[in-house]
Amino acid sequence: MSNTTTERTAGISSGQQPALLETRGLTKEFRGFVAVSDVNLSVQPGTIHGLIGPNGAGKTTCFNLLTKFLQPTRGTIHYNGRNITRMAPADIARLGLIRSFQISAVFASQTVLENVRLALQRERGASFDFWRSEAPLRAYNERAMALLEDVGLAEYATATAGSLPYGRKRALEIATTLAMDPKMMLLDEPTAGMTHADVDHIVELVKRVAQGRTVLMVEHNLKVVEGLCDTITVLTRGRVLAEGPYAEVSRNPEVIAAYLGTDPEQSGAMAHA
Incomplete structure (x- = not known):
């Protein structure tokens, strides 16, 4: 884990605070297809939390549920101690939960x-x-x-x-x-489609803007995740496969297996982290 990440988590490990964003049994079904299944997510205040997984793992659907662009089939979403499960996207934004999209808007x-x-x-x-x-x-x-x-x-x-x-x-x-x-920022693939130079610029930018805020990010670039995130949740087939610091999660045999057969560069990065 990077020095920046260590510094960010130093004040959390001694006594964990109540989660700023939390889901309980979050599930989304589309005509019999379960895109997100019984996801329990807990994002601590003041951290950068990564949501990763192979293509089709349910990451974007999960983001759409959290920001109310989709309504869950089952389960609840709590933000800053408040049940926001049935609130509208605009009302969520007014509470300080703000999302950026994968496609620049x-x-x-x-x-x-x-x-x-x-x-x-x-x-x-x-x-x-x-x-x-x-x-x-x-x-x-x-x-x-x-x-x-x-x-x-x-x-x-x-x-x-x-x-x-x-x-x-x-x-x-x-x-x-x-x-x-925003009190909390949700970043959807912030480095998608970028050159290496642009990736480095956005990584440094996210580090700066995260000071005093909470960030949940979907990201496919594992080197970015390793350098930025305090905690990582790995999804596969809509379910939580593993959660923890990158150094721990990246060595989980089930996580490595989930990435095999997807992007070889990413699989190699996960397997040899």
């Missing part, structure tokens, strides 16, 4: 600064000023620029979001997620 024709300003408008309630005077939005400039500084995009403030390289678009998405002042 930015307003391509708007500038980088404008994208962040629009996200900051959450505090205005339902008033999103796409068509009104610039005046109400200028008040957000300073905060938006501070967020762009945090994610290394200040120099791109006037560029259109659609013109950014893929890795920078993902950084912009993280900035807009931060603009919503």
Whole structure:
């Protein structure tokens, strides 16, 4: 485990806190097909928790359940001590549980600064000023620029979001997620489709923005998981196969077997970690 991860978990091991996000018997069936089966997940506050598994393991379905884009067939979801199982996605977001998506979701024709300003408008309630005077939005400039500084995009403030390289678009998405002042961030494959240089940039970015927050992330790149995550939950065929620190989980024979026959590079990484 990395020094960063060790430092993050130092205050947790001595006395575990109540989970910030917890599922009990979480199950999702689609016409007889069980995509997620009896998943008990516990994410501790102030940690980075990884959700991994081979293709088709149920990771994205689990994320969709947690953020209420799907309703569970059975089971419950608790966030910050509150049962949120039947709440709507917008209500979940207002509680501070904010998700970014695997496919970058930015307003391509708007500038980088404008994208962040629009996200900051959450505090205005339902008033999103796409068509009104610039005046109400200028008040957000300073905060938006501070967020762009945090994610290394200040120099791109006037560029259109659609013109950014893929890795920078993902950084912009993280900035807009931060603009919503999340207590907990759910990151769906934050390094998917990136070059090695972009991966390194996003890893450092996630480390920075995770300070003082809780992060749950689905990630296919095991080197990223090893370097970032305090705890890892491994799913296979919709069920929890193993959970614990990367050093422990990566040596679990059942976990290694679950990765064999998928991506050879990933299987090798897991087997020889």
